[in-house]
Amino acid sequence: xxxxxxxxxxxxxxxxxxxxxxxxxxxxxxxxxxxxxxxxxxxxxxxxxxxxxxxxxxxxxxxxxxxxxxxxxxxxxxxxxxxxxxxxxxxxxxxxxxxxxxxxxxxxxxxxxxxxxxxxxxx
Amino acid sequence: xxxxxxxxxxxxxxxxxxxxxxxxxxxxxxxxxxxxxxxxxxxxxxxxxxxxxxxxxxxxxxxxxxxxxxxxxxxxxxxxxxxxxxxxxxxxxxxxxxxxxxxxxxxxxxxxxxxxxxxxxxxxxxxxxxxxxxxxxxxxxxxxxxxxxxxxxxxxxxxxxxxxxxxxxxxxxxxxxxxxxxxxxxxxxxxxxxxxxxxxxxxxxxxxxxxxxxxxxxxxxxxx
Numbered sequence: 001x002x003x004x005x006x007x008x009x010x011x012x013x014x015x016x017x018x019x020x021x022x023x024x025x026x027x028x029x030x031x032x033x034x035x036x037x038x039x040x041x042x043x044x045x046x047x048x049x050x051x052x053x054x055x056x057x058x059x060x061x062x063x064x065x066x067x068x069x070x071x072x073x074x075x076x077x078x079x080x081x082x083x084x085x086x087x088x089x090x091x092x093x094x095x096x097x098x099x100x101x102x103x104x105x106x107x108x109x110x111x112x113x114x115x116x117x118x119x120x121x122x123x
Numbered sequence: 124x125x126x127x128x129x130x131x132x133x134x135x136x137x138x139x140x141x142x143x144x145x146x147x148x149x150x151x152x153x154x155x156x157x158x159x160x161x162x163x164x165x166x167x168x169x170x171x172x173x174x175x176x177x178x179x180x181x182x183x184x185x186x187x188x189x190x191x192x193x194x195x196x197x198x199x200x201x202x203x204x205x206x207x208x209x210x211x212x213x214x215x216x217x218x219x220x221x222x223x224x225x226x227x228x229x230x231x232x233x234x235x236x237x238x239x240x241x242x243x244x245x246x247x248x249x250x251x252x253x254x255x256x257x258x259x260x261x262x263x264x265x266x267x268x269x270x271x272x273x274x275x276x277x278x279x280x281x282x283x284x285x286x287x288x289x290x291x292x293x294x295x296x297x298x299x300x301x302x303x304x305x306x307x308x309x310x311x312x313x314x315x316x317x318x319x320x321x322x323x324x325x326x327x328x329x330x331x332x333x334x335x336x337x338x339x340x341x342x343x344x345x346x347x
Contacts, residue, residue, distance in 0.1 A: 094288045101195040104181040
């Protein structure tokens with residue numbers, strides 16, 4: 001028995017979208033990132049159920065082999081995601097450095113002499 | 124006349140147990156001021172050496188590199204209300220006697236930052252690097268990489284800010300930031316001693332040099 005490719009893509013779409021939603025529901029994904037992944041989930045679902053959409057969009061743009069449009073689109077999205085991830089990493093790096101510096105300020109070890117003078121001051 | 128208590132000396136140190144104590148003592152012999160050593164996660168007894176020589180030690184928990192350590196010192200200096208911060212290397216190549224010169228340049232309001240410049244030092248490669256940086260960045264200073272500098276409070280505030288936190292080195296990024304903020308930088312010639320121990324971090328291996336050059340060139344191009 002040959003299963004229609006529509007069924008296959010719908011099931012795949014459902015699995016991917018369901019997986020993303022589960023991660024969001026269980027708080028494994030921060031809401032900030034969840035928005036992006038929810039959009040991806042919706043896209044995967046829609047394209048899973050209506051794979052013909054790719055052809056419909058591809059033809060008017062003169063793409064001879066419409067599925068390549070999807071591949072290019074996905075690559076573009078992956079690039080955007082990677083760039084935003086690096087932006088986020090830079091933000092984290094900045095915060096980490098500020099925190100490490102603040103911690104060093106809080107843990108400052110005054111010299112032995114000034115420790116002694118402080119003790120004397122409190123006596 | 125310089126007010127001794129308004130000056131702080133900031134020394135970033137990583138595995139410098141053999142020299143840092145001596146450097147701190149020489150500074151104290153030269154002028155009465157707080158010396159703060161920022162320990163960039165040393166594996167030797169740098170902290171003990173600096174502390175027993177009379178320095179305040181700020182121990183970093185994460186390796187931040189020389190600039191991250193200096194910025195920690197600048198934040199400390201601002202919090203403690205110091206008016207002038209002098210940064211020096213922990214390897215003993217900067218003569219403490221020259222601190223007065225740098226401080227005088229900043230105190231007389233000729234500049235917001237003064238660089239202790241030693242253009243005689245360095246290999247030909249280093250001079251080529253400086254020339255490239257000068258060309259790309261449009262900054263015409265002689266010694267771009269010297270870590271011997273004095274900052275006033277305006278410069279300290281700018282350089283302690285979040286804007287300067289993602290810099291990796293004390294040289295080009297800092298100079299470009301100062302220039303863009305319209306702050307004045309002057310150079311004072313300084314006789315630098317031979318490094319007492321260790322080697323330059325930046326010019327230690329070809330790979331490190333290549334990475335440093337690339338990062339600095341990108342910085343010069345992106346921020347000029």
